[in-house]
Amino acid sequence: MLFYRAAVDLSHQSLNYVAGVIRRHRKSMRSVWRRLNPGRQALLVLVYLRKGESFTELGAGFGVSTTTAWRYVEEAVALLSARSPKLSAALRKAKRDGLHYLVLDGTLIRTDRIKADRPYYSGKHRVHGMNVQVIASPDGTILWTSAALPGKAHDLTAARIWGILRALDQAGIITLADKAYQGAEGPLVTPYKGKNKPESQKQANRSHAKLRGPGERANAQLKSWKILRKLRCSPSKAGHLCKAIAVLQNHRVAQAA
Numbered sequence: 005m006l007f008y009r010a011a012v013d014l015s016h017q018s019l020n021y022v023a024g025v026i027r028r029h030r031k032s033m034r035s036v037w038r039r040l041n042p043g044r045q046a047l048l049v050l051v052y053l054r055k056g057e058s059f060t061e062l063g064a065g066f067g068v069s070t071t072t073a074w075r076y077v078e079e080a081v082a083l084l085s086a087r088s089p090k091l092s093a094a095l096r097k098a099k100r101d102g103l104h105y106l107v108l109d110g111t112l113i114r115t116d117r118i119k120a121d122r123p124y125y126s127g128k129h130r131v132h133g134m135n136v137q138v139i140a141s142p143d144g145t146i147l148w149t150s151a152a153l154p155g156k157a158h159d160l161t162a163a164r165i166w167g168i169l170r171a172l173d174q175a176g177i178i179t180l181a182d183k184a185y186q187g188a189e190g191p192l193v194t195p196y197k198g199k200n201k202p203e204s205q206k207q208a209n210r211s212h213a214k215l216r217g218p219g220e221r222a223n224a225q226l227k228s229w230k231i232l233r234k235l236r237c238s239p240s241k242a243g244h245l246c247k248a249i250a251v252l253q254n255h256r257v258a259q260a261a
Contacts, residue, residue, distance in 0.1 A: 005064055012047075012054050017259045018252060022046035025083050039068050040076065048073060049080040053249060056230035081241075084248035091168065094139065094148035095175040106147065107140045107219025108168065108181040108192065110159035111226065113152065113242045114234040124239060126155035134235075134242035135162050139179070140222035142215070145257060146250045149226075151243035159184040180216045225253050 023046035030042065040048065048066050051057055052073075057065075062073040089097070098106060112126050112133040124132040134152035137159070141147055150166045163169055163185060172179050173190035186194045195212050196205040226232055229249045235242060 007065070010065075012051050014050055014054060015256070015259065018256055019043065019046055019050060021255050022049060022080060022084070022252070025087070026080060029079070029083055039072060040066060045076045045080065049077050050252075052077050053081075053229050053231050053245070053252070056233065058236070081244055081248045084251045085244040087251050088247035089148060091139075091148055091150075091166070091171050092175075095171055095177060098141070098147060098177060099175060101141075103141055103177070105142060105178040105180055105215070106172075107142065107216050107222070108137065108163065108172075108179050108185065109140070109216075109220045109223060110135055110137050110162060110184065111223040112136075112155055113232050113246070115155075115239045115242070116234060116236050123154040123156055129155070131155070134239050135159070136242060136246050137162050137166060137168060138222050138226070138246075139168070140219040142219055144218050144221040144225065146222045146225060146253055149243070149246045149250050152239065152246070154239070160186075160188055163188065180212060180219070182216070182220075226250065229253075 023042040026045050027042040030038070038045070044066065048062055051065075052062055059070045059073045059077070062077075063070040066073065068076075112129050112131070113136055114131050114133040115124060116132075124134070126133055126135070133155040135155055135157045136152050137150040138146060139148045150162065150168070153162050153165065157165075169188055169190045169192060172192065176191065178191050178193060180193050181188070183195055183197055185192055186197055188194070193212070195209040201209075226246060226249055231245060232249065235245075
């Protein structure tokens with residue numbers, strides 16, 4: 005096997021943040037020795053999430069076995085995912101921050117499932133994947149991500165399953181969403197649907213899309229981490245990966261501010 009030096013487009017602040025999370029975890033469990041120190045484990049995890057490299061490639065690059073690389077990634081993803089806020093906490097913070105509205109949007113995390121796995125097939129996107137719901141601020145900051153459902157789940161169905169509509173209603177925050185959520189109850193505002201709409205409705209839809217657009221970029225931020233462009237692992241891990249990456253993405257934004 006040939007080896008070469010490579011780079012990952014993340015800052016030292018991101019590395020130090022993940023290393024700190026791992027270091028505190030090791031201290032709490034009184035881990036005496038590991039093959040990689042917290043900094044090296046953190047770098048391995050960031051390379052996996054940002055570049056989507058396989059565990060075999062990671063193991064070879066960091067001088068550990070494929071199994072050890074998998075175990076290190078699983079451990080760190082679980083730690084980061086646990087730091088993501090609950091839905092109620094995220095909405096309370098949004099109100100404290102004085103956000104006038106939120107944006108709700110679903111995203112499909114593609115997987116390598118085969119045609120026989122029908123529950124994972126999204127008729128809308130015509131690929132196999134997992135449905136994840138994302139709530140963002142008007143500027144696209146990721147506030148909360150849901151767990152994952154098989155790709156055949158409709159966005160509105162997913163929002164009801166995760167209790168999003170009920171939580172938004174209780175919080176009293178106006179939330180914009182696309183046409184996939186039409187028919188939803190609560191403070192969810194969707195565009196007008198149908199052909200030959202009057203000009204007033206067309207103008208309302210244009211304004212709605214203009215307000216919703218920046219918030220929907222939250223999904224693009226998630227998928228800038230290549231691991232989410234096509235999962236080669238169990239589909240059940242999609243939700244935890246999204247939550248972990250949302251934590252890292254928000255940390256990056258906070259450090260850049």
